[in-house]
Amino acid sequence: MAKRRANGEGTITKRKDGRYQAAAYVYRPDGTRHRQFVYGKTRDEVADKLTELQEKTRQGIPAASSTMVFGDFLTYWLAAIAPERLKPATVNSYEGLTRLYIRPALGKKKLNRLSPADIRRFLTEFKAACLCCLRGADKERPEEKRSCCAVGRCCKRRPSARTVQYIHAVLRSALQQAIREELITRNVARIVETPTVTRKEVRPLNAAEARLLLKTARPHRLYALWLLLVSTGLRRGEALALTWSDVDLANSQLRVRRNVQRIRRELIFGTPKTTRSIRTVPLPKHCVRALTQHSEQQERERLVAGEKWQPTSGQPDGLIFTTATGSVTDPRGLNRMLTTLCRDAHVHRVRVHDLRHTCASLLLAQGVDARTIMETLGHSTITMTLDTYAHVMDTTLRAAAKRMDDALNLNEPDEESEGEAKPDNED
Incomplete structure (x- = not known):
């Protein structure tokens, strides 16, 4: 008789449609546990996915789900995926942009309910907003350091076009990972046109x-x-x-x-x-x-x-x-x-x-x-x-x-020579 698997070790079963599925208890970003399923065409494929899922659980890394809020998915992506694919400086800048700008605006949206309109509206509002207020200074700082707009004096510091472009890049990269994990079917950030950036003319030393x-x-x-x-x-x-x-x-x-x-x-x-x-x-x-x-x-x-x-x-x-x-x-x-x-x-x-x-x-x-x-x-x-x-x-x-002039060495003919060289009209 086969030994029964212990609780938490996960299970692998064959579905009626011929595919295999595995299930295991994993951590959510809020620290609670829930049962998550993975699927594959072969038992070995599902076993590999199950092992990866369990390894993340042992390391305390939360697992993603399609119904989680976007803010939690960003936390998962930055903690478990981005460090393996991106350089430390890039991850650090992505974390800052996410914490300051993306999560406050889109963090409560469900991952599978995020739409192109949400992304477009966020980028439009972000470009027009004051940087001081975008960072939520009036909520997180003492009264004397509240945001300029909260006290009626806007500093008029707007995000640069390059910052808007970076924000869009973070959204595209995060949602592309959600597609790889089959949590969503399309990358809504890719549908939204990338903000254009006007290059500043470099002024080097002569x-x-x-x-x-x-x-x-x-x-x-x-x-x-x-x-x-x-x-x-x-x-x-x-x-x-x-x-x-x-x-x-x-x-x-x-x-x-x-x-x-x-x-x-x-x-x-x-x-x-x-x-x-x-x-x-x-x-x-x-x-x-x-x-x-x-x-x-x-x-x-x-x-x-x-x-x-x-x-x-x-x-x-x-x-x-x-x-x-x-x-x-x-x-x-x-x-x-x-x-x-x-x-x-x-x-x-x-x-x-x-x-x-x-x-x-x-x-x-x-x-x-x-x-x-x-x-x-x-x-x-x-x-x-x-x-x-x-x-x-x-x-x-x-x-x-x-x-090119020197190579071709073509001299412009003068008007007189042009007249002499012009053939007569023939009847």
């Missing part, structure tokens, strides 16, 4: 301003970092995660294979933004010289620091751009440093990321083709390169037109 900034940064202990950012277009997190083993000074090149980001209160090392971001970048000679000098300077700092030289827990060995005590440099601190450098150099204020745009602009001005710039910057597609830097390609395009 060649003269870049030289002035680097001249001002020459005495700075991280001069090699500023030079590298302008010369190679590395992202901030990529540059700060470089180790000496990533750099080959003899062959004048470096390898980008990790980055560092601040996630809440921690500095997390991870893989670069895209697979194309893992790349080898040639180094100009002035960067090789600066890095050599920086290596000698770092060794002196290590000797001066002595026992105070304590790398941060979890950081890779041999970081190039550290603090004076050997710990990883906080990416947020670079913006403050750069603001001071811009002020001292008397150039317009730029962000650290704008140095990446500066690098691309300088390369374009020197006639470097877009494909090479794409590889240098680590863009995922050449379209991204062309779209981002189309406004600074005027010089290159004019040079291409001039080369």
Whole structure:
């Protein structure tokens, strides 16, 4: 006689339509338990689904259902699914957008009753609302810190078009997971048209301003970092995660294979933004010289620091751009440093990321083709390169037109020669 399965282990049965079904008790997001069913064409398929369901239950991860409210599904998605598919920084930003904006507006809607009209209405109201009030300040903060609209003085700070687009992306991604789990039949966020974003024109430093900034940064202990950012277009997190083993000074090149980001209160090392971001970048000679000098300077700092030289827990060995005590440099601190450098150099204020745009602009001005710039910057597609830097390609395009003139070498005939060459009309 077969041993009877214990309570909570789940059951697998064959349905009249030939499919198999399994049932097990799982946690809801509110902490209560309920019986949930999974289905499949074969017993093995259902057994795998049942095992996955039970594993989540053992870990205390709530299971989703089609009748749960959307806010609970978002909690489940962000806790159980998103961390496996998205990078930590992306999950962190999604959690913030969900907590501040999506859950207060759509959280009480049933997942299976959410409609395109709900999404469209939410996005329309979100775009027009005051950011202070969207965050529910008047409900969560003391009386003296109530939202501006609650006290009759609207700050008129509206969400940017990019923020609206991100909100829409979160909705699409979450509801697509609900489709994968067969909780809903269509992604209503996909039906709603994606909000358009007007790109802000990038204002990088020109060649003269870049030289002035680097001249001002020459005495700075991280001069090699500023030079590298302008010369190679590395992202901030990529540059700060470089180790000496990533750099080959003899062959004048470096390898980008990790980055560092601040996630809440921690500095997390991870893989670069895209697979194309893992790349080898040639180094100009002035960067090789600066890095050599920086290596000698770092060794002196290590000797001066002595026992105070304590790398941060979890950081890779041999970081190039550290603090004076050997710990990883906080990416947020670079913006403050750069603001001071811009002020001292008397150039317009730029962000650290704008140095990446500066690098691309300088390369374009020197006639470097877009494909090479794409590889240098680590863009995922050449379209991204062309779209981002189309406004600074005027010089290159004019040079291409001039080369076409030189290649064809066509001289415009004068009026007299045109008259002589014109054939007579024949009867």
